[in-house]
Amino acid sequence: MASFSKYQTKSGTKWLFKIETGIDPLTGRRKNTTRRGFKTKREAQEAAYELELEFKQRGNIFKEKDLTFKEFSEEWLEIYENERAVKPGTLRIRKHEINNLLKCFNQIPMKDINLSLFQRSINKLKRNFSESTLEGIYSTATMMFEKAVELEIIKENPTIHSYFPRYRKSIEEIESEDSIPNYMEKEEVALFLRACLESGLKFDFEIFLTLAYTGLRVGEFCALKTSDVFEEDGSYFLNITKTLYNPNNIVKDYTLVTTKNKTSRRVIDIDKAVFDSLQRISSFNELLKKEVGEEYHDRSFIFVNIGKYPGYPLYIKFIQHRMNRMLNLTGLNPNLTPHSLRHTHTSLLSEAEVSLERIMKRLGHANDKITKRIYLHTTKAVRERDAEKFKTLMDNVIKFDDIKLDNLNKNNPF
Numbered sequence: 001m002a003s004f005s006k007y008q009t010k011s012g013t014k015w016l017f018k019i020e021t022g023i024d025p026l027t028g029r030r031k032n033t034t035r036r037g038f039k040t041k042r043e044a045q046e047a048a049y050e051l052e053l054e055f056k057q058r059g060n061i062f063k064e065k066d067l068t069f070k071e072f073s074e075e076w077l078e079i080y081e082n083e084r085a086v087k088p089g090t091l092r093i094r095k096h097e098i099n100n101l102l103k104c105f106n107q108i109p110m111k112d113i114n115l116s117l118f119q120r121s122i123n124k125l126k127r128n129f130s131e132s133t134l135e136g137i138y139s140t141a142t143m144m145f146e147k148a149v150e151l152e153i154i155k156e157n158p159t160i161h162s163y164f165p166r167y168r169k170s171i172e173e174i175e176s177e178d179s180i181p182n183y184m185e186k187e188e189v190a191l192f193l194r195a196c197l198e199s200g201l202k203f204d205f206e207i208f209l210t211l212a213y214t215g216l217r218v219g220e221f222c223a224l225k226t227s228d229v230f231e232e233d234g235s236y237f238l239n240i241t242k243t244l245y246n247p248n249n250i251v252k253d254y255t256l257v258t259t260k261n262k263t264s265r266r267v268i269d270i271d272k273a274v275f276d277s278l279q280r281i282s283s284f285n286e287l288l289k290k291e292v293g294e295e296y297h298d299r300s301f302i303f304v305n306i307g308k309y310p311g312y313p314l315y316i317k318f319i320q321h322r323m324n325r326m327l328n329l330t331g332l333n334p335n336l337t338p339h340s341l342r343h344t345h346t347s348l349l350s351e352a353e354v355s356l357e358r359i360m361k362r363l364g365h366a367n368d369k370i371t372k373r374i375y376l377h378t379t380k381a382v383r384e385r386d387a388e389k390f391k392t393l394m395d396n397v398i399k400f401d402d403i404k405l406d407n408l409n410k411n412n413p414f
Helices: 041-061 069-084 088-102 115-125 131-150 171-178 186-199 204-214 218-222 272-295 316-330 340-351 356-363 369-377 380-395
Strands: 003-009 012-023 030-038 229-232 235-240 242-245 255-258 266-269
Touching: 003 041, 012 041, 030 041, 069 088, 069 131, 088 131, 088 255, 115 131, 186 204, 186 316, 186 340, 204 218, 204 272, 204 316, 204 340, 218 242, 218 316, 229 272, 235 272, 266 356, 340 356, 340 369, 356 369
Parallel strands: none
Antiparallel strands: 003 012, 012 030, 229 235, 235 266, 242 255
């Protein structure tokens, strides 16, 4: 039943009404809505009648679609996977984000999740998650409720007028955002590769030479096949069209998926040393295939297991273990990862004065803040060279050795 009252505004008297809309599933309290701005009581009464009628109709329309959030989340995941043809990694992230939303909504009917409940829940989740993680959770919730409206499971999307709670960042967090990711200087790359050649395990040199000289993502590297390497008019190329997905690092449990995005599908030039290394490994694989026969997993991968599971592609954790061993032997930064070699490739291209546009095209980036940050930072050698150029320029104008600083300080009261 609606109640009516009038109130004063700068432009005169207005009318409002309050109407009960149900029970809040979280608190158990009665929910009310208020509508304002009516010129007369009659206008307010007519609007209240229409709203009451709408609530009654909604109850009839959605009576047989009283899905809980958990039930709908299972339905939505299936729709999301088929409708968007998402990669396994993306689907895995969405499932994780839904698990966090279930902590708030679980068995609550979808129709009972209103703006107030949704906003309180998001604000509560903020206490336990980083900003980037919460952004993913918020995005998933938005997609779910949009689809629920589209499927006529709910009438109104509670996320439309919600807001994303902002985080107050500490000085340390701001500074870390501007920090440069780990990478090697060219002298360190030389030291590392030389150690791989002299003290590395089987094919360590070929693995890390390829990563350092191409800037491939590790998943792209693991997915390389013999058909991806080719020569044309005396030049050597890599065709990058896929990536390896193996989240559990189980040798046989891998999937090949498309590259990260359209920009990531690319053909890049490679050095002859890389080409020769890849050919050398492919030749070894052919001999191994003949030796082990049908036991060999023959899918034309280049970087493969040569022990218990011959022919199966290497996975990221395996490469990280190999790299950790070499970092320990060389005394280089133990925090370096195989992905650091991608950053290293960026820095060396920058030092070689390759343009940012060409670097990003080679790396398969449409837009990447880290690549731009590394490019602007460049390497130690470039920074020193620029400083030396500036010094030489200014030495032609002013020579500080000819100036007696004591004379300059005579009138300085400090």
